[in-house]
Amino acid sequence: RGGSLEQWVLSPHPLALLVLIKVLAHWVFSGLALVLLSPLLALMLGLPVQCLPVLMVSLLLGTPVLSLLGALGAALTVGLKRGGLLLALLILPLYIPVLILGSGALQAALQGMPATGYLLWLGSLAALAITLTPFAIAAGLKISIGE
Known part of the structure; x- marks a missing residue:
C-alpha cells in the first residue's frame, strides 16, 4: 500500500537479510520480553524453581x-x-511441533526427568528456521508483489 515492500525488494541488500533483521527486531521486543518475564510469571503460578532454567531455554529456543x-x-x-x-x-x-516440544521439555523437568532431548529437538527446529525461513519469506514477498 505504501510502497515500503517494493523498496525492500529493490534495496541493494539481500531481501532475506532484511527480513531476518526485521523478524529479529520483532522477536527482541516480544519474544525476549516473554523469556525475561517468564521466571516471575512461573513462580506466581507455582512452578518449582528447579524447572525455571528449562522453561527459559525452551522459550528462548521456541519463540x-x-x-x-x-x-x-x-x-x-x-x-x-x-x-x-x-x-x-x-x-x-x-506451530504445533514447537509447542509440543516446549511443553514436553517443561513436563519432563516437572517429573524430574531430563529435558535435553526435547531441548535439542527444539534447538534443531530453531537452527533450521533461522537458516531457511528468511529465504522462504523473501521468496513469498517477491511473489506477492509480482516480481
Whole structure:
C-alpha cells in the first residue's frame, strides 16, 4: 500500500537479510520480553524453581521459531484481501511441533526427568528456521508483489 515492500525488494541488500533483521527486531521486543518475564510469571503460578532454567531455554529456543513462522505466513498472505483465515490455516499446523516440544521439555523437568532431548529437538527446529525461513519469506514477498 505504501510502497515500503517494493523498496525492500529493490534495496541493494539481500531481501532475506532484511527480513531476518526485521523478524529479529520483532522477536527482541516480544519474544525476549516473554523469556525475561517468564521466571516471575512461573513462580506466581507455582512452578518449582528447579524447572525455571528449562522453561527459559525452551522459550528462548521456541519463540524465534514462532516469530519466523508467523512472518512466513504473513509474507504468503500479504497480497490477499482477507488472508487472516488462510494465515491461520497455514501457520497453526506449523506451530504445533514447537509447542509440543516446549511443553514436553517443561513436563519432563516437572517429573524430574531430563529435558535435553526435547531441548535439542527444539534447538534443531530453531537452527533450521533461522537458516531457511528468511529465504522462504523473501521468496513469498517477491511473489506477492509480482516480481
